[in-house]
Amino acid sequence: MKKNMGSADKIIRVLIAIGVFILYFTGTIHGTLGILLIAFAVVFVLTSLVGTCPLYLPFGLSTLRKKLKD
Numbered sequence: 001m002k003k004n005m006g007s008a009d010k011i012i013r014v015l016i017a018i019g020v021f022i023l024y025f026t027g028t029i030h031g032t033l034g035i036l037l038i039a040f041a042v043v044f045v046l047t048s049l050v051g052t053c054p055l056y057l058p059f060g061l062s063t064l065r066k067k068l069k070d
Contacts, residue, residue, distance in 0.1 A: 003051040006063035010048040017041035017048075 020041040023029045029037060047053050056062060 001050070001052045004056045004062040004064055005047065005051050005053055006065055009053075009063040010051070013044040013048045017044040 020029075020037045024034050024038055051064075053061075
């Protein structure tokens with residue numbers, strides 16, 4: 001897949017995922033909502049590692065900076 005995520009996008013997603021994990025494991029969020037948010041956090045981490053967001057593809061979005069040609 002073509003990469004479409006910039007470094008700022010990746011960092012923000014990982015920070016949000018860490019926040020959700022902390023809230024879940026401290027018991028602040030729990031139950032169905034907690035499980036749902038953990039699932040989203042895992043998706044955020046995976047998309048950050050791969051560098052591609054499948055939801056960006058149908059809309060043609062990209063947060064990746066374009067390289068300047070010399």
